[in-house]
Amino acid sequence: MITNLVCCTGLSQESKQTRELRQKIRVESNLVVLTVTVKDDRGRLVSGLLKDDFHVFDDEVEQSILSFTDESLPLSLLILVDDDLKWKEGTQMARSVRSIIGDIADQDEAMVCRFDMLFYPGDEFTSASMKFMAALKSAQSAAQPSPPYIPQPLLTDRVSTTGPPSVSAPTYSGSRPSKALEDALYSSAQLLQQRPSDRRRIILILTDGLDEPKLNHHSHEAVRDFLLQNNISVYALASGSVKSKRKFFNLTDYSSKTGGGIFYATSTYTMELTLTRITEQARHDYTLVYAPTGNNPSSKFHTLRVSAGPGYNATTRSGYYTTSSDTPNP
Template identity: 25%
Template sequence: MTLIPAGVGQQPQQPAPAPVPDAPAPQAPVPLSDVAAGPIRPGGGAGTESTSSSGTDSEGNIPQQQAPAPQAVPPAQNEQQGPPPKISEGAEAPADLGYQIVTYTNFVQIPVTVKDNKGKLVPGLTWRDFKVYENNTFQPLRFFTVSPFPLSVAYVVDQSLPRDQMAQINQSLGAIQGGLTPYDEVSVFSYSNGAHNQSNGFTGAQSARVPFILSMTKSSGTEQLNAVNSGPLAGCPIRVNGNCADPNIQPGRSTGNDTFMTIPKEIHTLNDAILAAAKELSNRPKERRRVIYVMSDGKEYGSKASYREVVKYLQTNNIQVYGTLVGDAARLGLGRLSRFHLPFTMYDNMLVKYTLATGGTLDSENGVNNIERSYAELATEARTQYTLGYYSHEPLIDSKFRKLDVRVNRPGLEVSAKSGYYPSGKDVK
């Protein structure tokens, strides 16, 4: 009989499992009337009430949430609303900000055109090639650039031209945009017996509005009739019961008498048209080149403004006058004679004096192709000038004319610059 030790062959006893805690008893849903008291309120979002980490109490029940105490709203301060801010417009911006620093400066800027004996532009000059004299006193240069400037061009069209010459101008107006860039701006004027602003301000040079404005400046021109001061048609050609049918042509009136007939004078208000264009240009920014481009035969008679008044205004506001001469003023020989003026007669070519005084250029052309080419050439010339600058030794503003003399240290070159200027109170920085 074999003895088996105690405990051998018996299963070891397992330890008793830990008691499982009872799950929380199910709770009835919270009525809607109590939702407002909880952390989430309709339309109000989550509140800031503190809750336990498990959301239940020690017995597993959901605690009843309390509505947060209303917070005291601070009393509103008695603040007065000031006036609404003003939107700045252009040059009024410094004044709108509440202050403006004004400093009068004696800096003078001169656009200069240099050509050779063949009329071609001369590039490659440096500041050492130029000398500037103001009132016969040498002025050292303080500024020099050959960079092109954007143009503000006011075109002036003479509508008092003869029919054949006016027809050439009408056909050539479409080529004006070809000599301009998108950075330029144009305004259009016309005149015959008085100046008319066709564009009512400046517009972009490549805008679709420009062809429409130029089309409004087209005119049929005037009919050139020979005056009759002798024969049966002289004096009073139409009579009724022995008297003139029209009192204006009766002998002794404006047309004279049977032996002498006063020929009516032509009206060409060139001065008024240039002055109207200059007033429009005077408000353009200084960073732009201000140019008046005239298409005319240069005749002047009947303007309210005098030549001296207009030139003074141009030289005060740094405006240059360019032009294309047509008609008799563009013909060989007659163009030179038209520059001479007989007393008590009409000026046959006033544009020459304007261009010389302001530093512009004048072309004499006949034919549509030649006129169209002059538009591009003069626009390029006005944009690519040498620009010189210096500080004047004269007082800041004394309203006196200051004579200018620009020279180039190279032989055989022609220099075009304004003959002088008047100081202006607008030159501020």
């Protein structure tokens, strides 16, 4: 188990360029802030690119990039832990969740929340490592499932073949998922909505992807739009194999539309490594800022596309919404 409690020195430093960019975002309300992930044709993160390497298209109209940094903004990270997992997956997830602690930088803040059919918010966003560790320990304990129920053999009268059984047959829970994943994501987004716009807002959900639509009050489309409206990225650690993509369709849609990512793991060890990969990707994204011009003025939703040169794949959120005053949101 990874239990590193000390953040790397490199993670604790915020550059002057990033501080100036954050100030610009706070002061000017007409800006669109993009977080961009760049990978090569082998799926490896690409570093060292410059502003001139990027081209941003808003409603397919190229924009002028006003500000650029090759590092991510400080994170507002909400870790959302699935409390309703099967024994094997739940045990592995509970053991791996504390590995996140070593990837939180001094300028970041985090909150740990849980869900099953209800949503259980954390106490607060904190940048204090000991408070964060205590929250992770609590989530780890809550996410640890109870041992599976193994019924004892029933002793019955072999002579009797009529009438009801002497003991009713056991009823097994879990035949249908007893959790509201969509509502949990919506509630998480409401908490992140209150965080400053000069921070990278991220939901990191640890789940098996199962969901019961009848338990949700918010549709998939409503949750996706709310995430886009508030520039919140979804990263998912899916307990399972990439072969089960159908089960993770909604999570895949959330992650791709919001500029996040979905990763699969089947053991505690791979889950720990995957969590490190997720935080590494979020930490090494590029940040681009522009003031939209020439896009479709009659549209409330504006599509986004970013390119970063031949041989590279640049991804960001699918678009953004404008308010009634034509101000990007955000």
